[in-house]
Amino acid sequence: MSSSVIDLLATEARFGAQNYQPIGVVLTRGEGVWVWDIEGNRYLDCLSAYSAVSQGHCHPKILAAMVEQAGRLTLTSRAFHNDQLALFYEEIAALTGSHKVLPMNSGAEAVESAIKSVRKWGYEVKGVADGQAEIIVCADNFHGRTLGIVGFSTDAETRGHFGPFAPGFKIIPFGDAAALDAAITPNTVAFLVEPIQGEAGVIIPPAGYFTEVRELCTANNVMLVLDEIQTGLGRTGKLLAEQHEGIEADVTLLGKALSGGFYPVSAVLSNNDVLGTLRPGQHGSTFGGNPLACAVARAAMRVLVEEGMIENAATQGARFLQGLKDIRANTIRDVRGRGLMLAVELHPEAGRARRYCEALQGKGILAKDTHEHTIRIAPPLVITSDQVDWALEQFATILTQDFS
Known part of the structure; x- marks a missing residue:
């Protein structure tokens, strides 16, 4: 981490209530399925702010509506x-x-x-x-x-x-x-x-x-x-x-x-x-x-x-789900989902899911653990087939590792 990242995290820790435990990345910009940290690294957002950013980060038409109304x-x-x-x-x-x-x-x-x-x-x-x-x-x-x-x-x-x-x-x-x-x-x-x-x-x-x-x-x-x-x-x-x-x-x-x-x-x-x-x-x-x-x-x-986002969620969700199921890894206990609301549950002996999420960050993927052994995957509904395939490559690399 750069000194600026360390300083920002330290400031948060000093002044903020400790009611969250975020992944150690400081984001500064987003567009579509992508977000960038303050050091310029790009990540595929596989959380979408717990599905709040389903339309993609900073969608230009929503932004325009907000700016216009804010001026009135x-x-x-x-x-x-x-x-x-x-x-x-x-x-x-x-x-x-x-x-x-x-x-x-x-x-x-x-x-x-x-x-x-x-x-x-x-x-x-x-x-x-x-x-x-x-x-x-x-x-x-x-x-x-x-x-x-x-x-x-x-x-x-x-x-x-x-x-x-x-x-x-x-x-x-x-x-x-x-x-x-x-x-x-x-x-x-x-x-x-x-x-x-x-x-x-x-x-x-x-x-x-x-x-x-x-x-x-x-x-x-x-x-x-x-x-x-x-x-x-x-x-x-x-x-x-x-x-x-x-x-x-x-x-x-x-x-x-x-x-x-x-x-x-x-x-x-x-x-x-x-x-x-x-x-x-x-x-x-x-x-x-x-x-x-x-x-x-x-x-x-x-x-x-x-923009057909609902239909895209069905299509890309099926592609993502099948791709996750095709990953042959001893760490995986279950893969489940519907549309672009997906999860990979790990065997307890594989270690905590947070370790895998931190490793995914190093591969340009931001995902979130829940209930110790499950990785939640919920990218924006504007994700494309190529982006799904790229994400699956990163998941395959990390899920075949053993962090226990």
Whole structure:
């Protein structure tokens, strides 16, 4: 490392809270699938800011929309109307088939907003006794880091010493429809679940699972809330991951790629009267639905569709997945994925995945470890066949090494 890199890392360590442990690279510029560090080294980004940069770094059309809107009007609060919000509503509803939209900022805010909304629906529409609403969630979930959300996490690192936590949540195994059936009671208002568990290591449920889940929720008047903050907007090769089983959620949560990485934008989408229970003054956000966010999100959605990124994710994801499966390495325990949401799970005896990610950095690849032995791979949806093939060569070189 150069002295400037060492100085920057030392300054971070001196002043910053130590709540992250980044790979030792200092990035300064990005374009498409590539990022550059301050020493001029180029890397293929295989994390995409946890899928927030799905449209590629600094997409010129999203950038232009942001610059134009920033020069006109950035924030009004929802105390007044702005000329971008209605257009954002109209376009995201048309894209996703939703009936109502609640704009927020971060993904965690969208999750918290959905929890509030389904509870309110449970009391005012379903008729659950006040204070008795239950929400079912899955073990190994990741829905954010607010106090309310970590209260129903099963990750000790996420929960440890942050309690006491709010009641009202039941935890069941992911991918087990029978467990969901057994957990539902008359007080159950919602099932909150990720279509694919990303932070858990790209865990894909059994085929037919969500078909059964949809049937159970419908039969018991339970709202199916799909957290598509990572999986949504093309990441899995479909606009929404729910489309792989041909179902529709009652409530869908979007974020991350909704702004193409330019600005925090999230949304709660509803296909029924869940959001209809909210009245003025009962929920809000100073920045939610601001004109800058809406203009950016509109451009981000537009390029996703117009430039064929969703179809490209399906094509290149299949190529990447097969290429990873073709790597013959004793270190590999499993390769899995859907679209450009991929993971390589290593045998525990092969050593920690972080060692492999650090070695990949030396080959011009930036990837991220999760749960000690899994490497997550999620490049921008604009990646090409040649770039996939080059990346596979680097992965093959590193995965055939033994860092145990």
